[in-house]
Amino acid sequence: MITIPENAKGLIFDLDGTIANTMxxxxxxxxxxxxxxxxxxxxxxxxxxxxxxxxxxxxxxxxxxxxxxxxxxxxxxxxxxxxxxxxSTEEIAVVADVVRKYHSVLPMSIGTGSTRNGAKKTLEIIKMQHFFDFVITADDITNPKPHPETFLKCAALMKVNPKDCVVFEDGILGMQAAKDAGMMVVDVNDYFETVFVL
CATH class of the missing domain: 1.10.150.240 (Putative phosphatase; domain 2)
Known part of the structure:
Protein backbone atom coordinates (compact mmCIF):
# COMPACT_ATOMS: atom_id res chain seq x y z
CA MET A 1 0.00 0.00 0.00
CA ILE A 2 1.22 3.52 -0.86
CA THR A 3 1.23 6.11 1.91
CA ILE A 4 1.61 9.79 1.10
CA PRO A 5 3.49 12.40 3.17
CA GLU A 6 1.31 14.05 5.82
CA ASN A 7 2.16 17.53 4.54
CA ALA A 8 0.81 16.81 1.03
CA LYS A 9 -1.79 19.34 -0.13
CA GLY A 10 -2.17 18.22 -3.75
CA LEU A 11 -1.62 15.02 -5.74
CA ILE A 12 -0.41 14.82 -9.34
CA PHE A 13 -0.44 11.57 -11.28
CA ASP A 14 1.29 10.54 -14.44
CA LEU A 15 -1.11 8.38 -16.45
CA ASP A 16 0.57 5.68 -18.56
CA GLY A 17 2.38 3.15 -16.39
CA THR A 18 1.24 4.94 -13.23
CA ILE A 19 -2.57 4.77 -13.10
CA ALA A 20 -3.17 2.88 -16.35
CA ASN A 21 -1.31 -0.31 -17.23
CA THR A 22 -0.60 0.75 -20.81
CA MET A 23 3.17 0.41 -21.02
CA SER A 88 -7.81 -3.90 -23.03
CA THR A 89 -6.15 -1.41 -20.63
CA GLU A 90 -6.60 -2.04 -16.91
CA GLU A 91 -5.95 0.20 -13.93
CA ILE A 92 -2.87 -0.19 -11.76
CA ALA A 93 -4.75 -0.97 -8.56
CA VAL A 94 -2.14 0.11 -6.00
CA VAL A 95 -2.18 3.65 -7.47
CA ALA A 96 -5.89 3.72 -8.36
CA ASP A 97 -6.60 2.95 -4.69
CA VAL A 98 -4.76 6.17 -3.70
CA VAL A 99 -6.86 8.11 -6.22
CA ARG A 100 -10.09 6.74 -4.74
CA LYS A 101 -8.93 7.32 -1.16
CA TYR A 102 -8.08 11.00 -1.68
CA HIS A 103 -10.89 11.89 -4.08
CA SER A 104 -12.69 14.94 -2.60
CA VAL A 105 -10.05 15.04 0.18
CA LEU A 106 -7.15 16.66 -1.73
CA PRO A 107 -7.08 18.33 -5.14
CA MET A 108 -5.82 15.89 -7.80
CA SER A 109 -4.63 16.26 -11.37
CA ILE A 110 -3.07 14.29 -14.21
CA GLY A 111 0.24 15.38 -15.75
CA THR A 112 0.90 13.20 -18.80
CA GLY A 113 3.01 13.18 -21.96
CA SER A 114 0.02 11.66 -23.73
CA THR A 115 -2.19 13.67 -26.10
CA ARG A 116 -5.45 15.14 -24.84
CA ASN A 117 -7.50 12.62 -26.83
CA GLY A 118 -5.28 9.72 -25.75
CA ALA A 119 -5.49 10.65 -22.07
CA LYS A 120 -9.27 11.10 -22.26
CA LYS A 121 -9.72 7.70 -23.89
CA THR A 122 -7.44 5.92 -21.39
CA LEU A 123 -9.20 7.48 -18.39
CA GLU A 124 -12.58 6.49 -19.81
CA ILE A 125 -11.50 2.88 -20.35
CA ILE A 126 -10.29 2.51 -16.74
CA LYS A 127 -13.37 4.52 -15.56
CA MET A 128 -11.35 7.14 -13.69
CA GLN A 129 -12.09 10.30 -15.70
CA HIS A 130 -14.26 11.83 -12.94
CA PHE A 131 -11.60 11.71 -10.20
CA PHE A 132 -9.36 14.54 -11.44
CA ASP A 133 -9.81 18.30 -11.21
CA PHE A 134 -7.41 18.94 -14.10
CA VAL A 135 -5.72 16.92 -16.87
CA ILE A 136 -2.57 18.44 -18.39
CA THR A 137 -1.35 16.71 -21.56
CA ALA A 138 1.29 17.15 -24.26
CA ASP A 139 -1.23 19.44 -26.03
CA ASP A 140 -1.22 21.88 -23.09
CA ILE A 141 2.50 22.55 -22.69
CA THR A 142 5.52 23.80 -24.63
CA ASN A 143 8.27 21.90 -22.83
CA PRO A 144 7.76 18.13 -22.28
CA LYS A 145 9.18 16.08 -19.41
CA PRO A 146 11.92 16.14 -18.06
CA HIS A 147 11.09 19.88 -18.06
CA PRO A 148 8.89 20.60 -15.00
CA GLU A 149 6.26 22.62 -16.96
CA THR A 150 3.65 19.82 -16.98
CA PHE A 151 3.68 19.44 -13.19
CA LEU A 152 4.04 23.16 -12.44
CA LYS A 153 0.94 23.79 -14.56
CA CYS A 154 -0.95 21.15 -12.55
CA ALA A 155 0.10 22.79 -9.27
CA ALA A 156 -0.91 26.26 -10.49
CA LEU A 157 -4.34 25.06 -11.59
CA MET A 158 -4.86 23.25 -8.28
CA LYS A 159 -3.64 26.40 -6.47
CA VAL A 160 -1.15 24.34 -4.46
CA ASN A 161 2.47 25.34 -3.81
CA PRO A 162 4.77 22.97 -5.78
CA LYS A 163 6.61 21.94 -2.59
CA ASP A 164 3.28 20.70 -1.16
CA CYS A 165 2.53 18.51 -4.20
CA VAL A 166 3.21 14.77 -4.46
CA VAL A 167 3.85 13.41 -7.95
CA PHE A 168 3.21 9.73 -8.73
CA GLU A 169 5.48 8.63 -11.59
CA ASP A 170 6.94 5.53 -13.24
CA GLY A 171 9.22 7.25 -15.76
CA ILE A 172 12.78 8.52 -15.29
CA LEU A 173 12.00 11.74 -17.17
CA GLY A 174 8.84 12.34 -15.15
CA MET A 175 10.60 11.83 -11.83
CA GLN A 176 13.28 14.29 -12.94
CA ALA A 177 10.57 16.80 -13.91
CA ALA A 178 8.90 16.44 -10.50
CA LYS A 179 12.18 16.92 -8.63
CA ASP A 180 13.04 19.96 -10.74
CA ALA A 181 9.60 21.36 -9.92
CA GLY A 182 10.50 21.05 -6.22
CA MET A 183 7.81 18.44 -5.58
CA MET A 184 7.73 15.24 -3.57
CA VAL A 185 7.88 12.08 -5.69
CA VAL A 186 6.46 8.57 -5.32
CA ASP A 187 8.20 6.09 -7.64
CA VAL A 188 5.40 3.66 -8.49
CA ASN A 189 7.96 1.13 -9.70
CA ASP A 190 8.51 0.37 -6.02
CA TYR A 191 4.93 -0.95 -5.87
CA PHE A 192 4.20 -2.20 -9.37
CA GLU A 193 6.48 -3.64 -12.04
CA THR A 194 5.77 -3.75 -15.77
CA VAL A 195 7.38 -6.77 -17.43
CA PHE A 196 7.85 -6.11 -21.12
CA VAL A 197 7.18 -8.93 -23.54
CA LEU A 198 8.70 -8.81 -27.03
Whole structure:
Protein backbone atom coordinates (compact mmCIF):
# COMPACT_ATOMS: atom_id res chain seq x y z
CA MET A 1 0.00 0.00 0.00
CA ILE A 2 1.22 3.52 -0.86
CA THR A 3 1.23 6.11 1.91
CA ILE A 4 1.61 9.79 1.10
CA PRO A 5 3.49 12.40 3.17
CA GLU A 6 1.31 14.05 5.82
CA ASN A 7 2.16 17.53 4.54
CA ALA A 8 0.81 16.81 1.03
CA LYS A 9 -1.79 19.34 -0.13
CA GLY A 10 -2.17 18.22 -3.75
CA LEU A 11 -1.62 15.02 -5.74
CA ILE A 12 -0.41 14.82 -9.34
CA PHE A 13 -0.44 11.57 -11.28
CA ASP A 14 1.29 10.54 -14.44
CA LEU A 15 -1.11 8.38 -16.45
CA ASP A 16 0.57 5.68 -18.56
CA GLY A 17 2.38 3.15 -16.39
CA THR A 18 1.24 4.94 -13.23
CA ILE A 19 -2.57 4.77 -13.10
CA ALA A 20 -3.17 2.88 -16.35
CA ASN A 21 -1.31 -0.31 -17.23
CA THR A 22 -0.60 0.75 -20.81
CA MET A 23 3.17 0.41 -21.02
CA UNK A 24 3.21 -2.93 -22.85
CA UNK A 25 0.79 -1.45 -25.41
CA UNK A 26 3.01 1.60 -25.91
CA UNK A 27 6.12 -0.58 -26.13
CA UNK A 28 4.63 -2.85 -28.81
CA UNK A 29 3.33 0.15 -30.75
CA UNK A 30 6.70 1.92 -30.76
CA UNK A 31 8.47 -1.27 -31.82
CA UNK A 32 6.09 -1.63 -34.77
CA UNK A 33 6.53 2.01 -35.83
CA UNK A 34 10.34 2.01 -35.56
CA UNK A 35 11.02 -1.48 -36.97
CA UNK A 36 11.38 -0.31 -40.61
CA UNK A 37 14.24 2.02 -39.58
CA UNK A 38 16.52 -0.69 -38.18
CA UNK A 39 16.51 0.51 -34.57
CA UNK A 40 16.45 -2.08 -31.79
CA UNK A 41 13.71 -0.47 -29.72
CA UNK A 42 14.25 -2.47 -26.53
CA UNK A 43 12.73 -2.08 -23.07
CA UNK A 44 15.71 -0.11 -21.68
CA UNK A 45 15.53 2.42 -24.51
CA UNK A 46 11.76 2.67 -24.09
CA UNK A 47 12.04 3.42 -20.36
CA UNK A 48 14.62 6.16 -21.03
CA UNK A 49 12.13 7.89 -23.32
CA UNK A 50 8.92 7.28 -21.37
CA UNK A 51 7.03 10.49 -20.70
CA UNK A 52 7.98 12.27 -23.91
CA UNK A 53 5.29 13.13 -26.47
CA UNK A 54 5.41 11.13 -29.71
CA UNK A 55 7.15 13.80 -31.78
CA UNK A 56 9.80 14.35 -29.11
CA UNK A 57 10.43 10.59 -28.86
CA UNK A 58 11.06 10.35 -32.61
CA UNK A 59 13.32 13.42 -32.54
CA UNK A 60 15.35 11.89 -29.71
CA UNK A 61 15.66 8.58 -31.59
CA UNK A 62 16.87 10.48 -34.68
CA UNK A 63 19.48 12.17 -32.51
CA UNK A 64 20.59 8.87 -30.90
CA UNK A 65 20.71 6.76 -34.06
CA UNK A 66 21.39 9.27 -36.83
CA UNK A 67 18.09 8.43 -38.55
CA UNK A 68 15.84 10.89 -40.38
CA UNK A 69 12.43 9.60 -39.35
CA UNK A 70 9.50 11.98 -39.84
CA UNK A 71 8.22 12.65 -36.28
CA UNK A 72 4.62 13.10 -37.44
CA UNK A 73 4.47 10.10 -39.79
CA UNK A 74 6.19 7.67 -37.40
CA UNK A 75 4.17 9.04 -34.47
CA UNK A 76 0.97 8.41 -36.41
CA UNK A 77 1.94 4.77 -37.09
CA UNK A 78 2.60 4.34 -33.39
CA UNK A 79 -0.70 5.98 -32.43
CA UNK A 80 -2.72 3.90 -34.90
CA UNK A 81 -1.33 0.64 -33.54
CA UNK A 82 -1.85 1.77 -29.94
CA UNK A 83 -5.54 2.40 -30.67
CA UNK A 84 -5.94 -1.29 -31.57
CA UNK A 85 -4.70 -2.29 -28.08
CA UNK A 86 -5.98 0.42 -25.75
CA UNK A 87 -9.41 -1.09 -25.05
CA SER A 88 -7.81 -3.90 -23.03
CA THR A 89 -6.15 -1.41 -20.63
CA GLU A 90 -6.60 -2.04 -16.91
CA GLU A 91 -5.95 0.20 -13.93
CA ILE A 92 -2.87 -0.19 -11.76
CA ALA A 93 -4.75 -0.97 -8.56
CA VAL A 94 -2.14 0.11 -6.00
CA VAL A 95 -2.18 3.65 -7.47
CA ALA A 96 -5.89 3.72 -8.36
CA ASP A 97 -6.60 2.95 -4.69
CA VAL A 98 -4.76 6.17 -3.70
CA VAL A 99 -6.86 8.11 -6.22
CA ARG A 100 -10.09 6.74 -4.74
CA LYS A 101 -8.93 7.32 -1.16
CA TYR A 102 -8.08 11.00 -1.68
CA HIS A 103 -10.89 11.89 -4.08
CA SER A 104 -12.69 14.94 -2.60
CA VAL A 105 -10.05 15.04 0.18
CA LEU A 106 -7.15 16.66 -1.73
CA PRO A 107 -7.08 18.33 -5.14
CA MET A 108 -5.82 15.89 -7.80
CA SER A 109 -4.63 16.26 -11.37
CA ILE A 110 -3.07 14.29 -14.21
CA GLY A 111 0.24 15.38 -15.75
CA THR A 112 0.90 13.20 -18.80
CA GLY A 113 3.01 13.18 -21.96
CA SER A 114 0.02 11.66 -23.73
CA THR A 115 -2.19 13.67 -26.10
CA ARG A 116 -5.45 15.14 -24.84
CA ASN A 117 -7.50 12.62 -26.83
CA GLY A 118 -5.28 9.72 -25.75
CA ALA A 119 -5.49 10.65 -22.07
CA LYS A 120 -9.27 11.10 -22.26
CA LYS A 121 -9.72 7.70 -23.89
CA THR A 122 -7.44 5.92 -21.39
CA LEU A 123 -9.20 7.48 -18.39
CA GLU A 124 -12.58 6.49 -19.81
CA ILE A 125 -11.50 2.88 -20.35
CA ILE A 126 -10.29 2.51 -16.74
CA LYS A 127 -13.37 4.52 -15.56
CA MET A 128 -11.35 7.14 -13.69
CA GLN A 129 -12.09 10.30 -15.70
CA HIS A 130 -14.26 11.83 -12.94
CA PHE A 131 -11.60 11.71 -10.20
CA PHE A 132 -9.36 14.54 -11.44
CA ASP A 133 -9.81 18.30 -11.21
CA PHE A 134 -7.41 18.94 -14.10
CA VAL A 135 -5.72 16.92 -16.87
CA ILE A 136 -2.57 18.44 -18.39
CA THR A 137 -1.35 16.71 -21.56
CA ALA A 138 1.29 17.15 -24.26
CA ASP A 139 -1.23 19.44 -26.03
CA ASP A 140 -1.22 21.88 -23.09
CA ILE A 141 2.50 22.55 -22.69
CA THR A 142 5.52 23.80 -24.63
CA ASN A 143 8.27 21.90 -22.83
CA PRO A 144 7.76 18.13 -22.28
CA LYS A 145 9.18 16.08 -19.41
CA PRO A 146 11.92 16.14 -18.06
CA HIS A 147 11.09 19.88 -18.06
CA PRO A 148 8.89 20.60 -15.00
CA GLU A 149 6.26 22.62 -16.96
CA THR A 150 3.65 19.82 -16.98
CA PHE A 151 3.68 19.44 -13.19
CA LEU A 152 4.04 23.16 -12.44
CA LYS A 153 0.94 23.79 -14.56
CA CYS A 154 -0.95 21.15 -12.55
CA ALA A 155 0.10 22.79 -9.27
CA ALA A 156 -0.91 26.26 -10.49
CA LEU A 157 -4.34 25.06 -11.59
CA MET A 158 -4.86 23.25 -8.28
CA LYS A 159 -3.64 26.40 -6.47
CA VAL A 160 -1.15 24.34 -4.46
CA ASN A 161 2.47 25.34 -3.81
CA PRO A 162 4.77 22.97 -5.78
CA LYS A 163 6.61 21.94 -2.59
CA ASP A 164 3.28 20.70 -1.16
CA CYS A 165 2.53 18.51 -4.20
CA VAL A 166 3.21 14.77 -4.46
CA VAL A 167 3.85 13.41 -7.95
CA PHE A 168 3.21 9.73 -8.73
CA GLU A 169 5.48 8.63 -11.59
CA ASP A 170 6.94 5.53 -13.24
CA GLY A 171 9.22 7.25 -15.76
CA ILE A 172 12.78 8.52 -15.29
CA LEU A 173 12.00 11.74 -17.17
CA GLY A 174 8.84 12.34 -15.15
CA MET A 175 10.60 11.83 -11.83
CA GLN A 176 13.28 14.29 -12.94
CA ALA A 177 10.57 16.80 -13.91
CA ALA A 178 8.90 16.44 -10.50
CA LYS A 179 12.18 16.92 -8.63
CA ASP A 180 13.04 19.96 -10.74
CA ALA A 181 9.60 21.36 -9.92
CA GLY A 182 10.50 21.05 -6.22
CA MET A 183 7.81 18.44 -5.58
CA MET A 184 7.73 15.24 -3.57
CA VAL A 185 7.88 12.08 -5.69
CA VAL A 186 6.46 8.57 -5.32
CA ASP A 187 8.20 6.09 -7.64
CA VAL A 188 5.40 3.66 -8.49
CA ASN A 189 7.96 1.13 -9.70
CA ASP A 190 8.51 0.37 -6.02
CA TYR A 191 4.93 -0.95 -5.87
CA PHE A 192 4.20 -2.20 -9.37
CA GLU A 193 6.48 -3.64 -12.04
CA THR A 194 5.77 -3.75 -15.77
CA VAL A 195 7.38 -6.77 -17.43
CA PHE A 196 7.85 -6.11 -21.12
CA VAL A 197 7.18 -8.93 -23.54
CA LEU A 198 8.70 -8.81 -27.03
Missing amino acids: QHHFESWRKAILPYGIDFNADLFMQLTGKPRWATVEKLNELFGTKMDPIAVGNVKASHFKTLVD
